[in-house]
Amino acid sequence: MNPFVRLWSIKRITRRGRLTSCLILIALVMAPLVCALIFSDSMMEGITSKYIYLSDGHVQINGEHLTSISSMIGEENEKLMIYSADEVTSGYALMYSATNTSSVMIKGVSDSYFNELRMKQITFERNTEPSSSSIKGIAISRATARKLEVGLGDRVALMIVPDDVKKVLRPVLVRIDAIFYSGYDQLDELLSFIDIDYAKELYSDDSSTTIEILVKPDYMEKINDVIYAFGLEHDISRWSDHNVSVYENFVTSRQMIMIILMLVVVVAAFYTASVAQQMVQDDIQDIAIVKLVGSSNALVRKSAFLSVYAVTIAGMILGIGLGLLIGCNLGPILTWLSSLGMQSLSFYLLDFSINIPWLSIALICAMLMIISFISIRISLIRTRIITPMRLFTSL
Protein backbone atom coordinates (compact mmCIF):
# COMPACT_ATOMS: atom_id res chain seq x y z
CA MET A 1 0.00 0.00 0.00
CA ASN A 2 1.20 3.49 -0.81
CA PRO A 3 2.69 4.99 2.40
CA PHE A 4 0.83 8.26 1.92
CA VAL A 5 -2.51 6.47 1.49
CA ARG A 6 -1.89 4.68 4.76
CA LEU A 7 -0.83 7.85 6.60
CA TRP A 8 -3.75 9.91 5.28
CA SER A 9 -6.25 7.18 6.13
CA ILE A 10 -4.93 6.94 9.68
CA LYS A 11 -5.16 10.73 10.03
CA ARG A 12 -8.78 10.68 8.90
CA ILE A 13 -9.75 7.79 11.15
CA THR A 14 -8.10 9.26 14.24
CA ARG A 15 -9.65 12.68 13.62
CA ARG A 16 -12.76 12.77 15.78
CA GLY A 17 -15.96 13.48 13.91
CA ARG A 18 -17.85 11.96 11.07
CA LEU A 19 -15.92 8.69 10.89
CA THR A 20 -16.22 8.16 14.65
CA SER A 21 -19.98 8.63 14.37
CA CYS A 22 -20.00 6.16 11.49
CA LEU A 23 -18.14 3.60 13.60
CA ILE A 24 -20.53 4.03 16.50
CA LEU A 25 -23.61 3.89 14.28
CA ILE A 26 -22.49 0.72 12.48
CA ALA A 27 -21.69 -0.86 15.86
CA LEU A 28 -25.08 0.19 17.22
CA VAL A 29 -26.81 -1.29 14.17
CA MET A 30 -24.86 -4.53 14.19
CA ALA A 31 -25.16 -5.21 17.92
CA PRO A 32 -29.00 -5.49 17.98
CA LEU A 33 -28.95 -7.43 14.71
CA VAL A 34 -26.59 -10.03 16.12
CA CYS A 35 -28.55 -10.04 19.35
CA ALA A 36 -31.83 -10.50 17.45
CA LEU A 37 -30.34 -13.38 15.46
CA ILE A 38 -29.10 -15.10 18.62
CA PHE A 39 -32.44 -14.51 20.34
CA SER A 40 -34.59 -15.79 17.49
CA ASP A 41 -32.39 -18.76 16.72
CA SER A 42 -31.94 -19.82 20.32
CA MET A 43 -35.61 -19.27 21.11
CA MET A 44 -36.78 -21.31 18.14
CA GLU A 45 -34.31 -24.07 18.93
CA GLY A 46 -35.44 -24.03 22.54
CA ILE A 47 -39.16 -24.12 21.70
CA THR A 48 -38.58 -26.82 19.08
CA SER A 49 -36.81 -28.89 21.74
CA LYS A 50 -39.78 -28.50 24.09
CA TYR A 51 -42.15 -29.78 21.41
CA ILE A 52 -39.86 -32.65 20.49
CA TYR A 53 -39.00 -33.84 23.98
CA LEU A 54 -42.31 -33.27 25.72
CA SER A 55 -44.98 -33.41 23.04
CA ASP A 56 -44.12 -35.43 19.96
CA GLY A 57 -40.59 -36.89 19.95
CA HIS A 58 -38.30 -36.62 16.95
CA VAL A 59 -40.31 -39.31 15.19
CA GLN A 60 -43.69 -40.84 15.95
CA ILE A 61 -44.70 -44.26 14.73
CA ASN A 62 -48.28 -45.47 14.66
CA GLY A 63 -49.09 -47.83 17.50
CA GLU A 64 -50.25 -50.61 15.17
CA HIS A 65 -46.59 -51.32 14.44
CA LEU A 66 -45.88 -51.64 18.12
CA THR A 67 -45.03 -55.33 18.02
CA SER A 68 -42.67 -55.13 15.06
CA ILE A 69 -41.00 -51.97 16.33
CA SER A 70 -40.56 -53.40 19.83
CA SER A 71 -38.61 -56.29 18.40
CA MET A 72 -36.35 -53.89 16.53
CA ILE A 73 -35.76 -51.68 19.49
CA GLY A 74 -33.41 -52.76 22.22
CA GLU A 75 -30.34 -54.49 20.92
CA GLU A 76 -30.67 -52.62 17.64
CA ASN A 77 -30.76 -49.21 19.31
CA GLU A 78 -27.18 -48.43 18.50
CA LYS A 79 -27.59 -49.36 14.88
CA LEU A 80 -30.80 -47.38 14.53
CA MET A 81 -29.36 -44.27 16.11
CA ILE A 82 -32.22 -44.24 18.59
CA TYR A 83 -31.87 -42.74 22.04
CA SER A 84 -35.25 -43.93 23.35
CA ALA A 85 -38.57 -45.30 22.13
CA ASP A 86 -41.60 -44.94 24.38
CA GLU A 87 -45.14 -46.10 24.01
CA VAL A 88 -47.55 -43.20 24.53
CA THR A 89 -51.34 -43.18 24.64
CA SER A 90 -52.86 -39.78 24.23
CA GLY A 91 -56.15 -38.00 23.78
CA TYR A 92 -57.91 -34.78 24.55
CA ALA A 93 -59.92 -33.87 27.60
CA LEU A 94 -61.59 -30.94 29.28
CA MET A 95 -60.23 -30.41 32.78
CA TYR A 96 -62.48 -28.86 35.41
CA SER A 97 -61.74 -27.37 38.76
CA ALA A 98 -64.19 -25.69 41.08
CA THR A 99 -63.49 -22.36 39.43
CA ASN A 100 -62.33 -22.91 35.86
CA THR A 101 -62.00 -25.16 32.81
CA SER A 102 -59.10 -25.96 30.55
CA SER A 103 -58.70 -28.03 27.42
CA VAL A 104 -55.64 -30.29 27.62
CA MET A 105 -53.94 -33.17 25.90
CA ILE A 106 -53.65 -36.14 28.22
CA LYS A 107 -50.48 -38.14 27.61
CA GLY A 108 -50.30 -41.58 29.12
CA VAL A 109 -46.66 -42.44 29.69
CA SER A 110 -44.63 -44.96 31.68
CA ASP A 111 -42.07 -44.02 34.35
CA SER A 112 -39.21 -44.51 31.91
CA TYR A 113 -40.62 -41.82 29.62
CA PHE A 114 -38.95 -39.04 31.60
CA ASN A 115 -35.40 -39.99 30.76
CA GLU A 116 -32.33 -37.81 31.16
CA LEU A 117 -32.90 -35.83 27.95
CA ARG A 118 -36.53 -35.09 28.79
CA MET A 119 -35.70 -34.19 32.37
CA LYS A 120 -33.40 -31.48 31.03
CA GLN A 121 -36.48 -29.84 29.53
CA ILE A 122 -38.81 -30.02 32.49
CA THR A 123 -38.97 -29.65 36.27
CA PHE A 124 -41.46 -31.40 38.53
CA GLU A 125 -42.87 -30.43 41.84
CA ARG A 126 -44.31 -33.62 43.33
CA ASN A 127 -46.85 -34.35 46.03
CA THR A 128 -45.02 -36.23 48.75
CA GLU A 129 -48.08 -37.06 50.82
CA PRO A 130 -49.25 -40.65 50.22
CA SER A 131 -52.82 -41.03 49.03
CA SER A 132 -55.25 -43.47 50.61
CA SER A 133 -57.87 -43.23 47.89
CA SER A 134 -57.98 -45.11 44.60
CA ILE A 135 -58.14 -41.90 42.54
CA LYS A 136 -55.46 -41.85 39.89
CA GLY A 137 -52.79 -39.21 39.82
CA ILE A 138 -52.09 -36.66 37.11
CA ALA A 139 -49.26 -34.24 36.38
CA ILE A 140 -50.45 -30.89 35.16
CA SER A 141 -48.46 -27.84 34.16
CA ARG A 142 -47.90 -24.81 36.32
CA ALA A 143 -49.83 -22.78 33.71
CA THR A 144 -52.84 -25.09 33.92
CA ALA A 145 -52.70 -25.17 37.73
CA ARG A 146 -52.65 -21.37 37.74
CA LYS A 147 -55.58 -21.23 35.34
CA LEU A 148 -57.63 -23.78 37.29
CA GLU A 149 -56.51 -22.31 40.59
CA VAL A 150 -55.48 -25.69 41.95
CA GLY A 151 -52.39 -27.07 43.68
CA LEU A 152 -50.69 -30.31 44.58
CA GLY A 153 -53.10 -32.83 46.13
CA ASP A 154 -56.20 -31.10 44.76
CA ARG A 155 -58.68 -33.00 42.67
CA VAL A 156 -59.86 -32.05 39.20
CA ALA A 157 -62.40 -33.63 36.88
CA LEU A 158 -61.54 -34.81 33.41
CA MET A 159 -64.23 -34.89 30.77
CA ILE A 160 -62.80 -37.35 28.29
CA VAL A 161 -63.64 -36.62 24.70
CA PRO A 162 -64.59 -40.12 23.43
CA ASP A 163 -63.06 -41.57 20.30
CA ASP A 164 -66.32 -43.31 19.48
CA VAL A 165 -69.48 -41.20 19.05
CA LYS A 166 -71.62 -43.98 20.49
CA LYS A 167 -69.78 -43.75 23.81
CA VAL A 168 -71.22 -41.60 26.54
CA LEU A 169 -69.27 -38.60 27.79
CA ARG A 170 -68.33 -39.21 31.39
CA PRO A 171 -66.21 -37.27 33.84
CA VAL A 172 -63.48 -38.90 35.90
CA LEU A 173 -61.79 -37.53 38.96
CA VAL A 174 -58.01 -37.33 39.18
CA ARG A 175 -55.67 -36.04 41.84
CA ILE A 176 -52.86 -33.62 41.09
CA ASP A 177 -49.72 -35.57 42.00
CA ALA A 178 -47.25 -33.36 40.24
CA ILE A 179 -46.98 -29.91 38.72
CA PHE A 180 -44.44 -29.47 35.98
CA TYR A 181 -42.85 -26.49 34.29
CA SER A 182 -40.91 -26.58 31.05
CA GLY A 183 -40.30 -22.84 30.76
CA TYR A 184 -42.66 -22.49 27.80
CA ASP A 185 -46.18 -21.77 28.99
CA GLN A 186 -47.71 -21.94 25.52
CA LEU A 187 -46.93 -25.67 25.33
CA ASP A 188 -47.24 -26.41 29.02
CA GLU A 189 -50.86 -25.32 29.25
CA LEU A 190 -51.80 -27.94 26.63
CA LEU A 191 -50.05 -30.89 28.28
CA SER A 192 -50.76 -33.19 31.19
CA PHE A 193 -49.35 -36.61 32.00
CA ILE A 194 -50.98 -39.72 33.50
CA ASP A 195 -49.96 -43.34 33.83
CA ILE A 196 -50.10 -45.16 30.49
CA ASP A 197 -52.23 -48.02 31.77
CA TYR A 198 -54.88 -45.62 33.00
CA ALA A 199 -54.65 -43.70 29.69
CA LYS A 200 -55.37 -46.92 27.82
CA GLU A 201 -58.53 -47.33 29.87
CA LEU A 202 -59.61 -43.80 28.99
CA TYR A 203 -58.61 -43.97 25.31
CA SER A 204 -59.18 -47.51 24.19
CA ASP A 205 -58.91 -46.84 20.44
CA ASP A 206 -55.71 -48.31 18.94
CA SER A 207 -55.00 -45.14 17.04
CA SER A 208 -54.51 -43.33 20.36
CA THR A 209 -51.30 -45.23 20.97
CA THR A 210 -48.07 -44.25 19.27
CA ILE A 211 -44.36 -44.77 19.80
CA GLU A 212 -42.36 -41.63 20.45
CA ILE A 213 -38.77 -41.98 19.38
CA LEU A 214 -35.92 -39.74 20.41
CA VAL A 215 -32.88 -39.78 18.16
CA LYS A 216 -29.39 -39.65 19.61
CA PRO A 217 -28.08 -36.08 19.61
CA ASP A 218 -25.36 -36.88 17.06
CA TYR A 219 -27.92 -38.12 14.57
CA MET A 220 -30.50 -35.33 14.72
CA GLU A 221 -29.61 -34.17 11.23
CA LYS A 222 -30.17 -37.70 9.94
CA ILE A 223 -33.76 -38.29 11.00
CA ASN A 224 -34.65 -39.38 7.48
CA ASP A 225 -32.13 -42.20 7.80
CA VAL A 226 -33.88 -43.32 10.96
CA ILE A 227 -37.24 -43.29 9.20
CA TYR A 228 -35.92 -45.36 6.32
CA ALA A 229 -34.23 -47.72 8.73
CA PHE A 230 -37.67 -48.64 10.06
CA GLY A 231 -38.99 -49.18 6.55
CA LEU A 232 -42.26 -47.53 7.60
CA GLU A 233 -41.99 -44.17 5.86
CA HIS A 234 -45.76 -43.88 5.38
CA ASP A 235 -46.68 -44.46 9.02
CA ILE A 236 -44.10 -42.17 10.50
CA SER A 237 -44.58 -38.54 11.41
CA ARG A 238 -42.39 -35.84 12.87
CA TRP A 239 -43.03 -33.07 15.35
CA SER A 240 -43.44 -30.62 12.48
CA ASP A 241 -46.31 -32.73 11.07
CA HIS A 242 -48.18 -32.57 14.40
CA ASN A 243 -47.57 -28.88 14.95
CA VAL A 244 -47.81 -27.57 11.42
CA SER A 245 -48.74 -24.04 12.39
CA VAL A 246 -45.95 -23.77 14.96
CA TYR A 247 -43.42 -25.19 12.52
CA GLU A 248 -44.55 -22.96 9.67
CA ASN A 249 -44.54 -20.01 12.02
CA PHE A 250 -40.92 -20.73 12.81
CA VAL A 251 -39.94 -21.09 9.18
CA THR A 252 -41.74 -17.86 8.25
CA SER A 253 -40.36 -16.02 11.28
CA ARG A 254 -36.82 -17.09 10.43
CA GLN A 255 -37.23 -15.88 6.86
CA MET A 256 -38.86 -12.61 7.90
CA ILE A 257 -36.21 -11.91 10.52
CA MET A 258 -33.46 -12.49 7.97
CA ILE A 259 -35.19 -10.27 5.41
CA ILE A 260 -35.70 -7.47 7.93
CA LEU A 261 -32.13 -7.73 9.20
CA MET A 262 -30.82 -7.67 5.66
CA LEU A 263 -32.84 -4.56 4.88
CA VAL A 264 -31.37 -2.88 7.96
CA VAL A 265 -27.90 -3.91 6.81
CA VAL A 266 -28.55 -2.50 3.34
CA VAL A 267 -29.56 0.83 4.88
CA ALA A 268 -26.43 0.79 7.09
CA ALA A 269 -24.26 0.01 4.08
CA PHE A 270 -25.71 2.90 2.12
CA TYR A 271 -25.16 5.11 5.13
CA THR A 272 -21.43 4.40 4.85
CA ALA A 273 -21.57 5.63 1.25
CA SER A 274 -23.19 8.82 2.44
CA VAL A 275 -20.45 9.19 5.07
CA ALA A 276 -17.85 8.75 2.34
CA GLN A 277 -19.56 11.40 0.24
CA GLN A 278 -19.71 13.82 3.15
CA MET A 279 -16.09 13.11 4.02
CA VAL A 280 -15.05 14.01 0.48
CA GLN A 281 -17.10 17.20 0.75
CA ASP A 282 -15.33 18.09 4.02
CA ASP A 283 -11.92 17.25 2.57
CA ILE A 284 -12.16 19.11 -0.74
CA GLN A 285 -9.29 21.44 0.21
CA ASP A 286 -7.06 18.58 1.38
CA ILE A 287 -7.82 16.53 -1.71
CA ALA A 288 -6.94 19.46 -3.95
CA ILE A 289 -3.66 20.04 -2.03
CA VAL A 290 -2.73 16.37 -2.25
CA LYS A 291 -3.42 16.39 -5.98
CA LEU A 292 -1.38 19.57 -6.30
CA VAL A 293 1.69 17.87 -4.82
CA GLY A 294 1.34 15.01 -7.25
CA SER A 295 -1.23 12.49 -6.08
CA SER A 296 -3.32 10.78 -8.73
CA ASN A 297 -7.06 10.57 -8.34
CA ALA A 298 -6.73 6.81 -7.79
CA LEU A 299 -4.57 7.41 -4.69
CA VAL A 300 -7.05 9.94 -3.32
CA ARG A 301 -9.91 7.50 -3.85
CA LYS A 302 -7.96 4.65 -2.33
CA SER A 303 -7.24 6.64 0.81
CA ALA A 304 -10.84 7.79 1.22
CA PHE A 305 -12.11 4.28 0.58
CA LEU A 306 -9.67 2.79 3.07
CA SER A 307 -10.72 5.29 5.77
CA VAL A 308 -14.45 4.66 5.45
CA TYR A 309 -14.18 0.93 4.82
CA ALA A 310 -11.80 0.38 7.74
CA VAL A 311 -14.20 2.24 10.00
CA THR A 312 -17.13 0.21 8.65
CA ILE A 313 -15.33 -3.06 9.34
CA ALA A 314 -14.23 -1.87 12.79
CA GLY A 315 -17.81 -0.81 13.58
CA MET A 316 -19.07 -4.15 12.35
CA ILE A 317 -16.60 -6.11 14.50
CA LEU A 318 -17.38 -3.94 17.51
CA GLY A 319 -21.11 -4.43 16.90
CA ILE A 320 -20.73 -8.21 16.59
CA GLY A 321 -18.73 -8.27 19.82
CA LEU A 322 -21.37 -6.23 21.60
CA GLY A 323 -24.18 -8.31 20.10
CA LEU A 324 -22.50 -11.56 21.18
CA LEU A 325 -21.93 -10.20 24.65
CA ILE A 326 -25.58 -9.20 25.06
CA GLY A 327 -26.86 -12.26 23.16
CA CYS A 328 -24.95 -14.68 25.35
CA ASN A 329 -26.53 -13.11 28.42
CA LEU A 330 -30.07 -13.03 27.08
CA GLY A 331 -31.33 -15.51 29.67
CA PRO A 332 -30.57 -13.32 32.70
CA ILE A 333 -31.72 -10.21 30.80
CA LEU A 334 -35.09 -11.79 29.90
CA THR A 335 -35.53 -13.10 33.43
CA TRP A 336 -34.86 -9.62 34.76
CA LEU A 337 -37.34 -8.09 32.29
CA SER A 338 -39.88 -10.73 33.24
CA SER A 339 -39.42 -9.85 36.92
CA LEU A 340 -40.35 -6.27 35.99
CA GLY A 341 -43.72 -7.64 34.88
CA MET A 342 -43.45 -7.76 31.07
CA GLN A 343 -46.46 -9.94 30.21
CA SER A 344 -45.43 -10.51 26.59
CA LEU A 345 -42.48 -12.59 27.78
CA SER A 346 -44.87 -15.44 28.65
CA PHE A 347 -44.85 -16.24 24.92
CA TYR A 348 -41.13 -16.93 25.06
CA LEU A 349 -38.79 -19.24 26.85
CA LEU A 350 -36.99 -17.55 29.67
CA ASP A 351 -34.43 -20.25 30.13
CA PHE A 352 -32.86 -21.61 26.97
CA SER A 353 -29.44 -22.57 25.75
CA ILE A 354 -27.72 -19.99 23.60
CA ASN A 355 -27.25 -20.95 20.01
CA ILE A 356 -25.04 -18.58 18.02
CA PRO A 357 -26.10 -18.61 14.36
CA TRP A 358 -22.64 -18.08 12.90
CA LEU A 359 -23.82 -18.67 9.35
CA SER A 360 -26.51 -15.98 9.52
CA ILE A 361 -24.09 -13.57 11.20
CA ALA A 362 -21.52 -14.27 8.50
CA LEU A 363 -24.16 -13.73 5.84
CA ILE A 364 -25.15 -10.35 7.27
CA CYS A 365 -21.51 -9.30 7.63
CA ALA A 366 -20.75 -10.35 4.08
CA MET A 367 -23.74 -8.37 2.88
CA LEU A 368 -22.68 -5.27 4.79
CA MET A 369 -19.14 -5.56 3.46
CA ILE A 370 -20.15 -6.14 -0.15
CA ILE A 371 -22.81 -3.42 -0.33
CA SER A 372 -20.70 -0.85 1.50
CA PHE A 373 -17.70 -1.80 -0.69
CA ILE A 374 -19.69 -1.09 -3.84
CA SER A 375 -21.59 1.95 -2.58
CA ILE A 376 -18.49 3.63 -1.09
CA ARG A 377 -16.58 3.12 -4.32
CA ILE A 378 -19.41 4.58 -6.34
CA SER A 379 -19.74 7.58 -4.02
CA LEU A 380 -16.00 8.25 -4.34
CA ILE A 381 -16.16 8.68 -8.10
CA ARG A 382 -16.85 12.30 -7.23
CA THR A 383 -13.22 12.88 -6.18
CA ARG A 384 -12.33 12.96 -9.88
CA ILE A 385 -13.86 16.39 -10.31
CA ILE A 386 -11.79 17.88 -7.49
CA THR A 387 -8.73 19.36 -9.13
CA PRO A 388 -5.92 21.51 -7.67
CA MET A 389 -7.53 24.47 -9.44
CA ARG A 390 -10.24 24.30 -6.77
CA LEU A 391 -7.70 25.82 -4.42
CA PHE A 392 -7.46 28.97 -6.49
CA THR A 393 -11.03 29.34 -7.62
CA SER A 394 -12.28 29.11 -4.04
CA LEU A 395 -9.63 31.36 -2.48
Next chain:
Amino acid sequence: MHPIELISITKRFRTSEKGEGEITILNNINLDVISGQSTAIIGKSGSGKSTLLHIAGGLDSPSEGKVLCKGTDFASLDDKHRSALRNLHIGFIFQANLLLEDFTALENVMAPALISGKKESECKDRAVQLLERLGLADRMSHVPGKLSGGEKQRVAICRALMNKPEVILADEPTGALDEENAAEVEELLLNLVKEEGRSLLLVTHNQDFAYKCDNVYLLKNHGLTKEK
Protein backbone atom coordinates in the same frame (compact mmCIF):
# COMPACT_ATOMS: atom_id res chain seq x y z
CA MET B 1 15.61 19.98 -23.16
CA HIS B 2 14.26 22.57 -20.71
CA PRO B 3 12.43 21.53 -17.57
CA ILE B 4 9.38 23.44 -18.79
CA GLU B 5 8.63 24.87 -22.22
CA LEU B 6 5.57 26.93 -22.99
CA ILE B 7 4.84 26.91 -26.72
CA SER B 8 2.34 29.39 -28.22
CA ILE B 9 0.16 29.40 -25.14
CA THR B 10 -3.20 31.12 -25.44
CA LYS B 11 -5.76 31.11 -22.68
CA ARG B 12 -9.29 32.33 -23.06
CA PHE B 13 -12.04 32.38 -20.44
CA ARG B 14 -15.74 32.37 -21.07
CA THR B 15 -17.44 35.52 -19.83
CA SER B 16 -20.66 33.65 -18.96
CA GLU B 17 -21.59 30.09 -18.17
CA LYS B 18 -23.47 29.78 -21.43
CA GLY B 19 -20.22 30.53 -23.21
CA GLU B 20 -21.62 33.40 -25.23
CA GLY B 21 -18.47 35.50 -24.98
CA GLU B 22 -14.78 34.92 -24.30
CA ILE B 23 -11.90 37.04 -23.10
CA THR B 24 -8.29 36.35 -23.88
CA ILE B 25 -5.94 36.35 -20.90
CA LEU B 26 -2.79 35.03 -22.50
CA ASN B 27 -2.04 35.31 -26.18
CA ASN B 28 0.57 33.27 -28.00
CA ILE B 29 3.08 33.09 -25.17
CA ASN B 30 6.39 31.28 -25.52
CA LEU B 31 8.65 30.75 -22.52
CA ASP B 32 11.44 28.36 -21.63
CA VAL B 33 12.25 27.80 -17.98
CA ILE B 34 16.00 27.28 -18.22
CA SER B 35 17.66 24.62 -16.12
CA GLY B 36 19.44 25.98 -13.06
CA GLN B 37 18.19 29.54 -13.60
CA SER B 38 15.55 31.60 -11.87
CA THR B 39 12.91 33.34 -13.94
CA ALA B 40 10.46 35.92 -12.67
CA ILE B 41 7.26 37.09 -14.28
CA ILE B 42 5.97 40.45 -13.19
CA GLY B 43 2.84 42.28 -14.12
CA LYS B 44 -0.19 44.03 -12.77
CA SER B 45 -2.87 42.26 -10.81
CA GLY B 46 -5.21 40.44 -13.18
CA SER B 47 -2.69 40.39 -15.98
CA GLY B 48 -2.71 36.57 -16.03
CA LYS B 49 0.54 35.81 -14.18
CA SER B 50 -1.03 33.14 -11.94
CA THR B 51 -2.91 31.62 -14.88
CA LEU B 52 0.38 31.33 -16.75
CA LEU B 53 1.97 29.61 -13.74
CA HIS B 54 -0.96 27.19 -13.39
CA ILE B 55 -0.65 26.28 -17.05
CA ALA B 56 3.12 25.84 -16.71
CA GLY B 57 2.56 23.44 -13.81
CA GLY B 58 -0.06 21.39 -15.63
CA LEU B 59 -2.77 22.48 -13.19
CA ASP B 60 -4.77 24.24 -15.88
CA SER B 61 -4.84 23.57 -19.58
CA PRO B 62 -4.28 26.17 -22.28
CA SER B 63 -6.94 26.99 -24.86
CA GLU B 64 -4.23 26.70 -27.49
CA GLY B 65 -0.57 25.73 -27.44
CA LYS B 66 1.50 23.14 -25.65
CA VAL B 67 3.25 22.80 -22.30
CA LEU B 68 6.22 20.47 -22.33
CA CYS B 69 7.59 19.17 -19.06
CA LYS B 70 10.88 17.36 -19.63
CA GLY B 71 9.83 17.19 -23.27
CA THR B 72 6.47 15.57 -22.55
CA ASP B 73 3.26 17.35 -23.47
CA PHE B 74 1.01 17.54 -20.41
CA ALA B 75 -2.06 17.21 -22.62
CA SER B 76 -0.92 13.81 -23.87
CA LEU B 77 -0.82 12.30 -20.39
CA ASP B 78 -3.57 10.67 -18.36
CA ASP B 79 -4.22 11.64 -14.73
CA LYS B 80 -1.82 9.07 -13.30
CA HIS B 81 1.15 10.06 -15.44
CA ARG B 82 0.45 13.79 -15.26
CA SER B 83 0.32 13.53 -11.46
CA ALA B 84 3.54 11.54 -11.37
CA LEU B 85 5.27 14.10 -13.57
CA ARG B 86 4.10 16.91 -11.30
CA ASN B 87 5.10 14.94 -8.21
CA LEU B 88 8.64 14.22 -9.34
CA HIS B 89 9.62 17.22 -11.46
CA ILE B 90 7.70 20.24 -10.15
CA GLY B 91 7.51 21.85 -6.73
CA PHE B 92 4.82 24.41 -5.97
CA ILE B 93 4.82 27.33 -3.56
CA PHE B 94 1.81 29.63 -3.29
CA GLN B 95 0.88 32.76 -1.40
CA ALA B 96 -1.51 30.70 0.73
CA ASN B 97 0.76 27.96 2.04
CA LEU B 98 -1.77 25.16 1.29
CA LEU B 99 -0.60 22.72 3.94
CA LEU B 100 -2.56 19.70 5.16
CA GLU B 101 -4.01 20.78 8.49
CA ASP B 102 -4.04 17.30 10.08
CA PHE B 103 -0.41 16.62 9.19
CA THR B 104 2.59 17.80 11.18
CA ALA B 105 5.20 20.02 9.56
CA LEU B 106 7.40 16.98 9.02
CA GLU B 107 4.57 14.93 7.48
CA ASN B 108 3.61 17.83 5.22
CA VAL B 109 7.18 18.01 3.95
CA MET B 110 7.37 14.24 3.46
CA ALA B 111 4.01 14.10 1.62
CA PRO B 112 5.33 14.38 -1.98
CA ALA B 113 7.91 11.65 -1.32
CA LEU B 114 5.34 9.38 0.33
CA ILE B 115 2.96 9.92 -2.59
CA SER B 116 5.72 8.85 -4.97
CA GLY B 117 5.89 5.59 -3.02
CA LYS B 118 8.96 6.12 -0.86
CA LYS B 119 8.83 4.66 2.63
CA GLU B 120 8.78 7.02 5.59
CA SER B 121 12.22 5.82 6.71
CA GLU B 122 13.64 6.62 3.28
CA CYS B 123 12.44 10.20 3.12
CA LYS B 124 12.47 11.28 6.75
CA ASP B 125 16.17 12.23 6.76
CA ARG B 126 15.79 14.61 3.83
CA ALA B 127 12.64 16.17 5.28
CA VAL B 128 14.35 16.71 8.63
CA GLN B 129 17.42 18.14 6.89
CA LEU B 130 15.30 20.61 4.90
CA LEU B 131 13.33 21.72 7.95
CA GLU B 132 16.54 22.20 9.93
CA ARG B 133 18.05 24.26 7.13
CA LEU B 134 15.02 26.51 7.20
CA GLY B 135 15.19 26.89 10.99
CA LEU B 136 12.22 24.68 11.82
CA ALA B 137 14.05 21.99 13.78
CA ASP B 138 11.86 22.59 16.83
CA ARG B 139 8.63 22.85 14.82
CA MET B 140 8.64 19.48 13.06
CA SER B 141 5.92 17.90 15.14
CA HIS B 142 3.69 20.96 15.03
CA VAL B 143 0.56 21.02 12.89
CA PRO B 144 0.10 24.09 10.64
CA GLY B 145 -2.41 25.57 13.07
CA LYS B 146 0.39 25.95 15.60
CA LEU B 147 2.82 27.64 13.18
CA SER B 148 3.19 31.30 12.27
CA GLY B 149 2.64 32.53 8.70
CA GLY B 150 6.38 32.68 8.00
CA GLU B 151 6.93 29.20 9.44
CA LYS B 152 4.11 27.77 7.34
CA GLN B 153 5.59 29.28 4.21
CA ARG B 154 8.97 27.78 5.05
CA VAL B 155 7.32 24.39 5.49
CA ALA B 156 5.74 24.87 2.05
CA ILE B 157 9.17 25.63 0.59
CA CYS B 158 10.60 22.47 2.16
CA ARG B 159 7.71 20.47 0.71
CA ALA B 160 8.30 21.94 -2.74
CA LEU B 161 11.97 20.88 -2.58
CA MET B 162 11.36 17.46 -1.02
CA ASN B 163 11.45 15.36 -4.19
CA LYS B 164 14.37 17.36 -5.61
CA PRO B 165 12.24 18.62 -8.50
CA GLU B 166 13.93 20.23 -11.47
CA VAL B 167 11.71 23.25 -11.31
CA ILE B 168 10.00 25.23 -8.55
CA LEU B 169 6.91 27.23 -9.49
CA ALA B 170 6.23 29.98 -6.98
CA ASP B 171 3.20 32.28 -7.04
CA GLU B 172 3.61 35.33 -4.77
CA PRO B 173 5.40 33.21 -2.14
CA THR B 174 5.91 36.22 0.11
CA GLY B 175 2.60 37.92 -0.60
CA ALA B 176 1.03 37.06 2.73
CA LEU B 177 4.06 37.77 4.91
CA ASP B 178 5.21 40.88 6.73
CA GLU B 179 8.29 42.68 5.45
CA GLU B 180 10.75 40.95 7.74
CA ASN B 181 9.42 37.47 7.10
CA ALA B 182 9.06 38.18 3.38
CA ALA B 183 12.72 39.19 3.08
CA GLU B 184 13.79 36.11 4.98
CA VAL B 185 11.68 33.76 2.81
CA GLU B 186 12.88 35.46 -0.42
CA GLU B 187 16.49 34.91 0.59
CA LEU B 188 15.90 31.33 1.68
CA LEU B 189 14.07 30.45 -1.51
CA LEU B 190 16.63 31.93 -3.84
CA ASN B 191 19.56 30.44 -1.92
CA LEU B 192 17.98 27.00 -1.72
CA VAL B 193 17.14 26.96 -5.40
CA LYS B 194 20.72 27.92 -6.20
CA GLU B 195 22.28 25.48 -3.75
CA GLU B 196 20.15 22.60 -4.93
CA GLY B 197 20.65 23.54 -8.60
CA ARG B 198 16.92 23.87 -9.34
CA SER B 199 15.11 26.14 -11.78
CA LEU B 200 12.66 28.68 -10.44
CA LEU B 201 9.68 30.21 -12.16
CA LEU B 202 8.49 33.01 -9.93
CA VAL B 203 5.33 35.05 -10.35
CA THR B 204 5.27 38.24 -8.29
CA HIS B 205 4.37 41.86 -8.31
CA ASN B 206 7.29 42.56 -5.99
CA GLN B 207 9.84 44.04 -8.41
CA ASP B 208 12.74 43.91 -5.91
CA PHE B 209 12.25 40.20 -5.43
CA ALA B 210 11.78 39.65 -9.17
CA TYR B 211 14.99 41.45 -10.12
CA LYS B 212 17.01 39.15 -7.86
CA CYS B 213 16.22 36.41 -10.43
CA ASP B 214 18.35 35.61 -13.49
CA ASN B 215 15.58 36.43 -15.98
CA VAL B 216 12.64 38.79 -15.64
CA TYR B 217 9.62 38.96 -17.94
CA LEU B 218 6.79 41.45 -17.92
CA LEU B 219 3.32 40.15 -18.67
CA LYS B 220 1.41 42.97 -20.29
CA ASN B 221 -1.39 43.11 -22.87
CA HIS B 222 -1.65 39.28 -22.82
CA GLY B 223 1.96 38.88 -23.96
CA LEU B 224 5.43 38.51 -22.44
CA THR B 225 8.34 40.87 -22.91
CA LYS B 226 11.78 40.23 -21.50
CA GLU B 227 12.90 42.86 -19.01
CA LYS B 228 16.16 41.28 -17.82
